[in-house]
Amino acid sequence: MKKILILSFLFINLLFAFSQSNLDLLKEEGDCPKCDLSYADLSGLDLTMADLSDTNLAYANLSNVVAHAANLSGADLSYAVCKNANLKGAKFIKAKLSHVDFTDARLWKANFTNAFIDKSDFTGAALGSAIFDKNDLSNSKFEDVIVYKTIFKNGVKLP
Amino acid sequence: MKLFITFCIFFTVLFGGQLSYEHSYKAAVQKVTKEKKKLMIIYSAPWCPECSYMKDVAFNKPQLNRYLQNNFVLLDLNVDKDDLPKGFDYVGIPTFFILDSSEKRVGKLVGGDKSLKFLERLKEIK
Numbered sequence: 001m002k003k004i005l006i007l008s009f010l011f012i013n014l015l016f017a018f019s020q021s022n023l024d025l026l027k028e029e030g031d032c033p034k035c036d037l038s039y040a041d042l043s044g045l046d047l048t049m050a051d052l053s054d055t056n057l058a059y060a061n062l063s064n065v066v067a068h069a070a071n072l073s074g075a076d077l078s079y080a081v082c083k084n085a086n087l088k089g090a091k092f093i094k095a096k097l098s099h100v101d102f103t104d105a106r107l108w109k110a111n112f113t114n115a116f117i118d119k120s121d122f123t124g125a126a127l128g129s130a131i132f133d134k135n136d137l138s139n140s141k142f143e144d145v146i147v148y149k150t151i152f153k154n155g156v157k158l159p
Numbered sequence: 160m161k162l163f164i165t166f167c168i169f170f171t172v173l174f175g176g177q178l179s180y181e182h183s184y185k186a187a188v189q190k191v192t193k194e195k196k197k198l199m200i201i202y203s204a205p206w207c208p209e210c211s212y213m214k215d216v217a218f219n220k221p222q223l224n225r226y227l228q229n230n231f232v233l234l235d236l237n238v239d240k241d242d243l244p245k246g247f248d249y250v251g252i253p254t255f256f257i258l259d260s261s262e263k264r265v266g267k268l269v270g271g272d273k274s275l276k277f278l279e280r281l282k283e284i285k
Contacts, residue, residue: 088209
């Protein structure tokens with residue numbers, strides 16, 4: 001019984017763990033495209049201009065990161081926490097943004113073209129000059145946001 | 160005429176007055192000394208939407224507008240073409256440096272915010 005429990009614990013850990021080598025690569029080189037960083041704690045890191053395209057960031061903690069102009073195109077950020085993150089000019093083109101916590105995030109000039117946005121929370125976020133193109137925003141939360149010169153085009157469904 | 164003056168006063172109270180910006184450090188410091196206010200140096204650029212949001216929207220909200228009018232001389236510098244005073248390093252824009260009337264730096268705010276949040280951050284600077 002003990003063995004089964006230990007094995008189950010290890011299996012669950014393996015199932016949910018990110019790749020440590022991928023995390024090291026990101027911290028050393030500042031880029032990690034097509035990596036597995038799911039469940040990783042990246043809070044407070046400087047990810048300015050980081051290439052995180054097609055990276056798995058599901059359930060990752062990105063609170064308070066500084067990620068100016070980071071490339072998150074094609075990334076999976078399902079259930080990621082991006083509270084108070086500085087994501088100015090970040091690219092989320094074709095990213096999966098399901099249940100993402102963007103509260104108080106700074107998303108000036110961020111590009112959400114073709115991103116799949118589902119039940120995400122943008123409360124208090126700054127979305128000035130951000131681009132929403134071909135998105136469905138109808139079930140996401142946009143309270144107290146800055147939408148100064150924000151671009152909504154090609155049939156974006158607003159909440 | 161009375162109605163017009165009343166309307167002007169009401170409009171000013173409701174929407175705040177027009178802020179004036181200095182564009183030379185020397186002139187701004189002279190104004191600070193004369194008016195016994197603090198100096199806010201704003202590093203901005205025309206291509207920066209966050210900068211124009213702060214100047215066009217947030218700074219014109221009544222509470223923040225009044226606080227700025229009463230306490231600050233505003234120096235707006237374009238980081239791409241204006242001479243920037245030495246000793247005021249910045250990474251991104253907008254960056255706001257706060258100096259007291261003796262030109263001593265007492266605060267630095269990085270990034271803009273909604274007017275009331277920015278006002279809170281500003282009031283924390285003594």
